Amino acid sequence: MTARGSGLGPIDHVAVVVHDIDASLPRYRELLGLEPDAEVQTMAAQAVRLCFLPTGPSPAARIELIEPTDSESGVARFLASRGEGLHHVCFGTTDLAAELARLGDAGAELVDRVPRPGAEGPVAFVHPRTLSGVLWELLERDSAEQDRRAR
Template identity: 40%
Template sequence: MKPSHIEHIGIAVKSLDEAIPFYEKVFGLACYAVEEVAEQKVKTAFFKVGQTKIELLESTDPEGPVGKFIEKKGEGVHHIAFAVNDLAQKLTAVQEAGVRVIDKTPRKGAEGLNIGFLHPKSTFGVLTELCEDPSK
């Protein structure tokens, strides 16, 4: 597998209302999208830095993955996402190579991307997301 680029870095925050102005004022970035992903119990906000995006993640449910993350570890880097082609094949290949996955098959994520997560126990403690833009 060879990702084309870092698609985004996910950062768990308690409040988008507090975090968005920080990224806008301190870094001069523009929040270009806010979206709720009900299936993942999260509300997201996106900023672009070159080809890479910053995705802020606010939990919509304390029992959701981001809510549990913040409760256990506090706010901070939640995951790194790599852009790939043929996501289904990549998920199969990593499983065949012995990598533990959270998603055995692609599912829908924010911004219309197909996504699949690799378990941090197989990726040196880093929750890793693979993303594919189905329009490309």
């Protein structure tokens, strides 16, 4: 299933930026009953620590907690200026390059014109000025995974 007129699948995850993942996880466990689906990982290239919290049985959307590891990173600047909260919304796609071209042709302001490595595959971001002040992430998934998540 894709969004009408695009190659985007359903929402993959919603990312929340936090000061400290280890301090935040107990609240997500206590209040929402959510557990990470894997250990907290560090992505040095993005200067973040992160984990994913499934909101239901797979392929349900997930919450991604992200914590900056470098005070000069974009995520750290975001946290300093806006505080903890919503960072981005992510959609899956099977053809990231085609979606970037389609969005660029439609007038979207792209943060990334070419994909970059993400925690689960190639990703690219669309600037918040493009649509309602929200940072949008596109995550490339293979066709089988995208179909599974679309059910």
